[in-house]
Amino acid sequence: MNKNSSNIMALAPSTSNRRETVCIFGTGDFGRALGHKMIQSGYPVVFGSRSTQISSLIPKGAEVLSHAEAAQKAAVIIIAIQRQNYNFLTPLTEILHGKVLVDVSNNLKINEYPESNAEYLAQLVPGAKVVKAFNTVSAWALQSGTLDASRQVFVCGDDTEAKQIVMNIVRALGLTPLDQGSLLAAQEIENYPLQLFPMWKFPILLSFGLAAFFFFYCLIRNVIYPYVYENKDFSFFIAISIPNRICPILALTLLALVYLPGVLAAIIQLYRGTKYCRFPDWLDKWMLCRKQLGLVALAFASLHVLYTLVIPIRSFVKWRMSSQIISQVSSLPYVFFFS
Numbered sequence: 001m002n003k004n005s006s007n008i009m010a011l012a013p014s015t016s017n018r019r020e021t022v023c024i025f026g027t028g029d030f031g032r033a034l035g036h037k038m039i040q041s042g043y044p045v046v047f048g049s050r051s052t053q054i055s056s057l058i059p060k061g062a063e064v065l066s067h068a069e070a071a072q073k074a075a076v077i078i079i080a081i082q083r084q085n086y087n088f089l090t091p092l093t094e095i096l097h098g099k100v101l102v103d104v105s106n107n108l109k110i111n112e113y114p115e116s117n118a119e120y121l122a123q124l125v126p127g128a129k130v131v132k133a134f135n136t137v138s139a140w141a142l143q144s145g146t147l148d149a150s151r152q153v154f155v156c157g158d159d160t161e162a163k164q165i166v167m168n169i170v171r172a173l174g175l176t177p178l179d180q181g182s183l184l185a186a187q188e189i190e191n192y193p194l195q196l197f198p199m200w201k202f203p204i205l206l207s208f209g210l211a212a213f214f215f216f217y218c219l220i221r222n223v224i225y226p227y228v229y230e231n232k233d234f235s236f237f238i239a240i241s242i243p244n245r246i247c248p249i250l251a252l253t254l255l256a257l258v259y260l261p262g263v264l265a266a267i268i269q270l271y272r273g274t275k276y277c278r279f280p281d282w283l284d285k286w287m288l289c290r291k292q293l294g295l296v297a298l299a300f301a302s303l304h305v306l307y308t309l310v311i312p313i314r315s316f317v318k319w320r321m322s323s324q325i326i327s328q329v330s331s332l333p334y335v336f337f338f339s
Ligand SMILES: NC(=O)C1=CN([C@@H]2O[C@H](COP(=O)(O)OP(=O)(O)OC[C@H]3O[C@@H](n4cnc5c(N)ncnc54)[C@H](OP(=O)(O)O)[C@@H]3O)[C@@H](O)[C@H]2O)C=CC1
Pocket: 025, 026, 027, 028, 029, 030, 031, 048, 049, 050, 051, 079, 080, 081, 082, 083, 085, 088, 104, 105, 106, 107, 134, 135, 136, 137, 138, 139, 140
């Protein structure tokens, strides 16, 4: 082989780096966003859709075929369709035999169905290798590229090889796959996106409740009581002094609630004589929202700092006003006082 021909060989695209075609069923928001990201990462993409017309929304370079035609072109098929529409897959069972089906779906409620969507898909298409993935990544984040907070992709499935194929795709898209085990883990993975907000629900409700309690306590003690019994008006306390008094109380109370479940858990473990036993549900939930409780405590502490900085400014303004009045009065001629 001469030198020139070896140079040409070096420039030719390496076939080992060529990515396999990926099929995506569904040209909705998520299907398109994922397709776009896959094309960017070098995957040939073919969409399986009820309508084979190419619209301007379809990522450039992707093909749109019928479900059956598209499925034949790829070994990996991503089902970007809601669970309630999975029925259309039943007539495709034969074509989907041996294929890797990726379930990306989410539900609207925690434990909405008795079995996870991925397990339902596996029952519907028995010959396929179902893998759960991508459900915690949003279409918006994929499209806008703001994946920093959600790079982790939870993956689970019963077929190890199929799971590896999907995890390689996840890595190729610049995301981090987290192997969660068999398809049994799918239910939990499907609940993750719905659990993000409820984790905040308890800490926020608790801090509102505590804030209301301490506020009314201080209001009665420092404003209403002096007004009723001594006829003194301290209503100006309501804007700054009372909130500034309750902020550190709330911050410290919430901080105590961050550490308390750890102590209770240790006591329970000592009492049971083992640490390999499940904690009661209430303690489990309490422990899971410790981070959120801590963050709310930090917010109250920061508010206290802010109020504490405001108070000297208020005192300074008062002092300046009174010293101005005093200097004006003292500059008046004595005659004025005696007249
Ligand atoms: N949107 C998001 O951010 C995320 C979505 N997901 C999941 O991805 C899946 C798709 O979501 P999304 O793209 O937002 O939903 P869309 O409603 O935007 O798209 C769903 C697609 O499903 C197809 N479809 C609808 N009805 C039927 C039917 N009867 N038979 C066959 N195909 C049908 C359609 O594709 P066509 O017209 O091409 O046939 C439609 O575009 C859902 O399961 C969702 O839980 C997961 C993570 C994030």
